[in-house]
Amino acid sequence: KTAAAVRFAAVTALATQLRRRLVPGRVVLRLVSDGSLLPLLLQELEEDWYVDVRLAACWVAECLLRLVGHRLPHEPRRQLYPALTKRLDDSSNAVRLAACRALVAFCCTLDTGYCETNAGYLAQAVIIHMDDSEPAIQEAAAEVLETLAAKKPVAVRDEVLKVRDRFRARHFCDRVLAACLAARPAPATGSAVEDGHKTDGLSSTSGLPSLPASTADMELS
Numbered sequence: 694k695t696a697a698a699v700r701f702a703a704v705t706a707l708a709t710q711l712r713r714r715l716v717p718g719r720v721v722l723r724l725v726s727d728g729s730l731l732p733l734l735l736q737e738l739e740e741d742w743y744v745d746v747r748l749a750a751c752w753v754a755e756c757l758l759r760l761v762g763h764r765l766p767h768e769p770r771r772q773l774y775p776a777l778t779k780r781l782d783d784s785s786n787a788v789r790l791a792a793c794r795a796l797v798a799f800c801c802t803l804d805t806g807y808c809e810t811n812a813g814y815l816a817q818a819v820i821i822h823m824d825d826s827e828p829a830i831q832e833a834a835a836e837v838l839e840t841l842a843a844k845k846p847v848a849v850r851d852e853v854l855k856v857r858d859r860f861r862a863r864h865f866c867d868r869v870l871a872a873c874l875a876a877r878p879a880p881a882t883g884s885a886v887e888d889g890h891k892t893d894g895l896s897s898t899s900g901l902p903s904l905p906a907s908t909a910d911m912e913l914s
Contacts, residue, residue, distance in 0.1 A: 711756035751791035762802025778818035793833035
């Protein structure tokens with residue numbers, strides 16, 4: 694329990710620093726590039742003792758993506774999205790919703806030149822959750838796919854059409870297909886953006902997620 698409490702405190706502190714932009718984006722990118730940060734984040738997303746560590750790790754992922762996602766290299770992205778989609782099967786709905794918010798940030802910061810194959814894999818992993826028994830999860834999954842459709846409409850459309858006829862909640866599929874239809878091709882964006890500037894439809898500060906007020910006071914039971 695003590696080790697889990699320490700991990701939770703560390704991950705929550707990191708989420709707070711990223712949300713408040715206390716760490717410059719260039720420093721975060723360096724930590725990602727040299728392998729210091731991402732392996733630890735992926736490990737905490739797999740925490741099996743304390744659910745709030747996984748929840749806080751999802752907050753870190755969302756904050757990280759909103760802060761430097763537009764400059765995140767391909768390999769860290771390739772490692773991160775499967776870890777987030779895995780959390781969509783978490784035993785905690787709070788973690789599942791937090792993972793969806795992180796995936797929305799992932800999709801918002803995608804370059805339009807992002808690999809179609811990986812975009813298809815991501816869509817495939819999220820689609821099934823639009824047919825979940827929990828309405829909030831259905832809505833959150835649909836939001837992820839609508840966001841992805843704005844960048845990769847063909848990949849998303851192809852995956853949704855494969856399953857639409859088997860879904861109970863087909864209106865979510867139709868919403869995503871409408872987003873695919875509404876998407877317009879756009880030139881691939883460059884990756885050199887200064888810290889703190891607005892990019893990919895995300896505000897520089899106000900778009901960052903707020904941690905629950907009770908986070909700092911949470912204790913292991």
